[in-house]
Amino acid sequence: MxxxxxxxxxxxxxxxxxxxxxxxxxxxxxxxxxxxxxxxxxxxxxxxxxxxxxxxxxxxxxxxxxxxxxxxxxxxxxxxxxxxxxxxxxxxxxxxxxxxxxxxxxxxxxxxxxxxxxxxxxxxxxxxxxxxxxxxxxxxxxxxxxxxxxxxxxxxxxxxxxxxxxxxxxxxxxxxxxxxxxxxxxxxxxxxxxxxxxxxxxxxxxxxxxxxxxxxxxxxxxxxxxxxxxxxxxxxxxxxDGLKPAMQVSTRIAAVRELKKGQAISYGCTYVAERDMTVAIVCAGYADGYSRHLSNTGEVCINGRRAPILGRVCMQLCIVDVTDIPDVRFGGKAYLLGGEGEGTISPDDLAGWWGTITYEAFCLLGMNPRVFKK
CATH class of the missing domain: 3.20.20.10 (Alanine racemase)
Structure with missing residues (x-):
């Protein structure tokens, strides 16, 4: 096993x-x-x-x-x-x-x-x-x-x-x-x-x-x-022009929660909801090479749409706003890099939010298990 x-x-x-x-x-x-x-x-x-x-x-x-x-x-x-x-x-x-x-x-x-x-x-x-x-x-x-x-x-x-x-x-x-x-x-x-x-x-x-x-x-x-x-x-x-990103990184949604106006979320209460919201708890954090610098700054792609990160990125979790994204469910996919539709996240998008360069993002995320598309 x-x-x-x-x-x-x-x-x-x-x-x-x-x-x-x-x-x-x-x-x-x-x-x-x-x-x-x-x-x-x-x-x-x-x-x-x-x-x-x-x-x-x-x-x-x-x-x-x-x-x-x-x-x-x-x-x-x-x-x-x-x-x-x-x-x-x-x-x-x-x-x-x-x-x-x-x-x-x-x-x-x-x-x-x-x-x-x-x-x-x-x-x-x-x-x-x-x-x-x-x-x-x-x-x-x-x-x-x-x-x-x-x-x-x-x-x-x-x-x-x-x-x-x-x-x-x-x-x-x-x-x-x-x-x-x-x-x-x-x-x-x-x-x-x-x-x-x-x-x-x-x-x-x-x-x-x-x-x-x-x-x-x-x-x-x-x-x-x-x-x-x-x-x-x-x-x-x-x-x-013509260069094609070769790495796509995804994970799963661990939970979908309602967040009330005025309610804080994640460590340090660095984000407080300005309205009633729906949030998804995403299985990605700094233990996976997904930087804490993305706290309150980065985005993920869910169902072809961008979902902003709310609050601090944790060791194995982060929280994203899915209020305006339909059909977000437990076990669904969230893309940290790549994805589909208008919400696709490019290497430069991710590196920009991260405050780094694409080289570092690739090297760190590439330490996770890989599958190869030939």
Missing amino acids: TIEYNTLEVEIDLQAIRNNYRILCEKGSNVYGVIKADAYGHGLVEVSRALEAEGATTFAVGTIGEGITLRKSGCDKRIISLLGPLNETDCTNAAMFEIIPFIGEFEQLEMLAGIAGKHDGKIKICLKFETGMSRLGFSTDELDKLIGWLKENPAIEPVLASSHLATSDDPAYENYMDGQFARFSHILKTLSESGYDVEASLANSAGILVHDKLHFTAQRGGIALYGANPLKDTKWSSLG
């Missing part, structure tokens, strides 16, 4: 993900499928197989551990790890399972060199460069030292180079992005002159859709794969 601990059901439409990948491939070329963090909560293995059916040949995972999971699932395509190795075990596993790690620290290079003698053949790596995120990667000031190290350690073979854009989705920061482009171009030129002609990746989803000059020889398709438009509410928004 299977015991269910969650009331939420997360439905992943793999055809939508395939559609979104095709759109990215029409704009770019050699598009990596970014499936880190369990494919942004959409399912690492299932999404990789859907993308492979569309012709994807490179998958970008987060950790070496994710790469091992993907390799053991039967994936024989190229796998790169965006975080790279954090210890010697990661280095050994990267070599053993043919996972190409992102390398942006000399400590990582030294760890790899330490296991190189135990490994048949060269260890392939992706060089990660810092060009404006101020996060991970070798700086341009370290470039000469890096090239010298690589010359002295031929068992470590750079086959890729990458950097990460900070502002590709914001028209107000095009000049900043241009600076990153110039620095990365200089890095690639220096590497080439030193004998390292590598596959180069700078563009993310927004970069693929709007900035052709950033494409280089490969691009990384991330959030757009899952149907969120990274250019929404900018002058470039239409370039994301």
